Amino acid sequence: MTFAERMKISSIMFFSLLVFGAAVLFWSSRELNSARQNDVLSDDIQTIVFERATLRDEFFLYGLERARVQWFGLNRDAEASIRLGNEHLRAPQEREVLEKVQADLRESELVSQRLVELLRGKSGPELERAHHDELASRLYSQIMLKDSALQQSSAALQELTRQRYNRANFRTIFLTFAFVLLVVAGGRANAFFINSLLRRRLQLLNEGVARIAAGDFSHRMQCRGSDELALFAGVFNCVLDKVQDYTGQLEKSHDLLSGLSSQVPGILFQACLTPDGLFSTPYVSRGGDELNQGDAAAPLQEPAQLFERLHPEKYQAILGTFRRSAETLEPWEHEFRIDVPDRGMRWLRGQARPMRLPDGGTLWHGFISDITERKRAEEALHRSESRYRMQLQELTNIYTHTAVGLFAVDREMRYLRLNEQMAGYNCRPMDEHVGRTIDEVHPPAFVVALKEMWRPVLERGESLLNLEVQGQADWPSGERHWLVSFQPLFAETGAVIGLTGSVMDITERKVAEQVLLGARQQLEREVQLRTAKLSLTNKHLIQEIEVRKKVEVELLAQQQKLQEMAFEISMAEERERDRIASELHDQVGQRLILAKIKLDSLASNLPLGECEAEAMGVETLIEQTLQDIRSLTFQIRPPVLATAGLEAALRWLGEELHADFGLEVEFSDDGKDKPLRYEVRSTVFQAVRELLLNVAKHAGTKKCRVRFTRVGDRIVIEVEDDGTGLKPGAGDGTRSRSGGFGLLNVQQKVEHLGGVFSIESRPQGGTRAAIEVPVETETK
Template sequence: MTFARRLRIISLLSFTLLVIVTALLAWSFRELSVAERNHVMADQIQSTVFHRVTMRDEYFLFGLERAREQWFALNDAATHLLAQGLPQADDHSATQILERSRLYLADSVQISKRLVEQMRRVPVADPAVAHHDEFASRLYSQIMLRDSALQREAVLLQKVARDRFERAGERMIYLTLLLVILMALGTIINAAFLTGVLRRRMATIKRDADVIAAGDLSRGIEVEGNDELAELARVFNSVTHKIRDYTQALHDSEKRYRMQLQELANIYTHTPVGLFVVDRELRYLRLNEHLAQLNGKSICEHVGRRIDEVLPPGVAARIEELWRPVLERGECVLNVEVQGELDPTDPVLHHWLASYQPLISEAGEVSGVMGVVLDITERKRTEEMLAGVRQHLEEEVQQRTAKLQLINEHLTQEIEIRKKVEVELLRQQQKLQDMALDLAMAEERERDRIASELHDQVGQRLILAKIKLDALASSVPDGECESEAEVVGGLVQQTIQDIRSLTFQLRPPLLASAGLEAALRWLGEELSADFGLQTEFRDDGKDKTLPYEIRSTVFQAVRELMLNVVKHAGTQRCRVALSRSEDDFLVIGVEDDGVGLGREHDAAESRSGSGGFGLANVRQKIQHLGGSFSVTNKAAGGTVATIKVPLRA
């Protein structure tokens, strides 16, 4: 038998043994994973069982409603864990223990409900002495018996899972040792047939393998040649490098998560807007300090209480009416204004700008409401003050007009005086028109300021909060605060999306950075995605520079016209043309091939939707800018809406 043939036979036998041991290792690794999963499940069951006993005693001894809610919540959690553990248990003894535990827990829950009913039925002045009732004490004794048996089963289940995990670990160690022994044996056999060069290569491989086995993953096995041994060394080096990179990344992630945990708590506590979550019974589940300050009560006075127990009846009734579509149909209520008095002794009317979104459970059902509240009382007072100033100016103009008319009746012959009076009247009218334009510009600047604060402050902090919450969720032990972290993460993510949507509605970024043309093209893409409206744009390419406030007003006007096409035109296509006229006017035409103006026209003229613009408001604001607005029917069907705005500063 030649040397080459013997080498091939030995290699084939070695490979066969390696495959067998590798298969055994894979099987053992699977058993180890199953045992570890069962061990984790047993720890969770034992922790939940012992925790619910604590809540049971706290409720029975002190009559705390919070303890009762946590007790029954832990009952549900334990039931869920037992039901989840039954399909995973592939061991007969573990299955029997889980079945007995489930029966003990069911009996305990049933008796617990009777105990709660009995304690509520017994009229006592102090809830802490309700357990002195004889029947309640007997029920409590029965619960203690069931819970004691349940604790014993939980301890036994943990012992069974731990024993299985240890056996699987020992089996893994033995198989690993067997693999090492077989590899060493194969190395010795092959070394007997190799030349001095092969002996040197094997010595190198063994030396590097010993270093890696000792825990030094920074080195690899030196590879020479292209045979199977060299390929195995390359694969081993690749796996070693991946394990090293993954371990380093895991350590870095854990460090980042721990650093971000405290920052997340600080952001949620000190964010400048009110955040809250309520359940379907309108009870506060969680809120931040800012909302508690807005409502004039502490966080402890909110949690677990209904909204009508915290807020005045008038404000609570208004908010419950706004929450109804959110709870019943899962709709979002955005940018709604709520007003009311928080303290009857201090009759100060407060104003809030609120947005409410549904809290969706894993089953896809609405389980509550989450919201964002912004105090706009100072802004409303400013608006009222501006309205008062405007009313005062209008009254002043009316008084001066009356005086001018009286002077005109008595001094018809004094032409020069009448001309001066007419000039003064025109000046006052121009002043009033300028003030109306300033008010419109102030509204756009306020919209821009609110959007900037939401994006730069609230949005950025919530994004950072979401990142740190994810870090926290992976850093805490399994099962600890997992559901709370997921709920808070969902809330923060939903709030980020709502703030982004609100920011884009208040101030499209393209309007400030890229100009009116780019913003209108973005608007066309948004309406196409939301309503299927296909928009064709035409631009003459000439310079059409406008101040930002005027750009924003024109943008909102064009947006209203395009939304009217979606709502009333009966077509899914429209054309938008931008041009600069010879007399330095920006001309924008919005054209469709729909049903044209009809009975819907009068309603559209007075309708104020889609951000506060109706056709009447469009005409008024464009005229305040010194421009013109018209809507006409086309002969072939459809409408053409034309906006003309002067390009001068």
């Protein structure tokens, strides 16, 4: 049996072992993926169940239609998740719990529909009376019991799926570890088997190769058997027989190579660098005799003599290039000059490719050619290019930095080129000139005058020099004066293909000349009069400056006191608002509810018809008072700010402003966590409320945008509108659009929190206000 057959059998067994382990791992990964999907599904069901409870309470307490729609929408989401669970859950215990969840959800939906039908369309006092209705209270209690059971069932389902996922995960990790151990053990066993087969045969072959490498070409390898190594020994013996035949042929080829290399127009060479740093040229062709500085008797083939004889002064530099090539094994390229007697200075270019020798040295095979003629041509070309670049740079500098407008047009009066100064004279950017005709750039009246001036230049090739032109053009400062010159632009055939022009703005000079004529005498008359006035004015100004300094110091002190008082008043207002809201809700509201309950009890004990009208009037009055107290409490201290957070409170504020003022607030949130203490939330809420009221009352628009984002450790609330913008002087944060001190109050509160408040009007219209406060974790 050959080695290939033995290794094939071993490889098949090892591969079968790998396939079996991979199949087991694939099955385990599928189980793990299924368990993970079931775990995610149970988490979704649990989340939907808790969100239903929140929307249920919101609908029952406030009768919001939005809460009812979202409530029943979550019911449909829960049913869809349960149907998906029926398709994926296979364990009997999981399916049993899922059926329990489905049954509890159906019972909760039935009772919820009855409660919604009972409370549909009711709000205000009617909603309060419905809350005290016995049937509504009983239905709400049943819903709470059903939802509680539903939460317990969904929690049990979540626990089962989580346990299954953990078991599948542990099984996958265990099987993966076992598979790795199996692969390592199988690989070691396979390597040991192959090593035991090859070690003895390879030892015999190594001994034979060592004798042959020592120079004993008469030795023949002895290897018995019918495997591959025995065949290899026979082939190697045949090769040794042919090596002796090839040695004679190689000598003939060497003679032929020497004859060819001596006729090549250049130098063929070999260079060698030993690990000890010794550099030599083992082979150099006879093509270098004519570069041997006339010493034909000195053989160039001597070791380390080629480059030293060609250029003794720079031999070390050339040797350094060979060493760098040996370090990186990159091709060697180098150009250098030599002085050849009777031929002058010659340029040589050497090229060689390195190869690493077994002993660590480097061997190059290369060629040195004479590139003197090419160098001379390159130097001439470089000098020509340098002169051209210098002339072009001079022309570009003149065209760019001159204080005169320069331009060129073709016969169709289309701009070919112009500088920035000319574009500034035309009051248009350069990209609105190039490729366009003067009809597209200048006013019609100015175009007519230009065509009349350019006609003799374009038709007869005449030049117009130092011509004064005046006109309005597009200049906002009035009439301008220019000194222009136009010259024809000729082609190689002598035909006029366009014109070039220079334009200098002399408006200032003209105006100065006109003003200077009448200003000299007037200036002399006024100098004496103004001198006397200035002396008197200086005395008054000095006195007024001293008085103003004193007033400014007092005003700054008073302003600082006012700001501190305003902030203290604002904080006291916030504390008083919380106290009033708490007392209205906990004391006045509770007492009115107790009075209403007692009034209902008293009315039930009185005979029908007696005092019925008075009782209904008192009850209506109490219900209106309760509604007013709830509304006032909600405005002073919104409960949603403490329970749902600042984002929900701002959304509620937008709904209130839409109902009161018709203001549509577009709210956006980046979804990041934004922890804030309640005091900070309350201050930011009141600040945003002030900004939105300002938009609703004074911006002249019914739309605005509120962006709520977190940037690093800062929370940013931006309020933007497309209204009329701020009045002059209001952007410093001291006055609101209505002229009040709302924005100053907002700025002081935000800065007290360590934040930043800014407000600005945009050039295109509208206002942008930004509140930036640091993130704080609410203390428990």
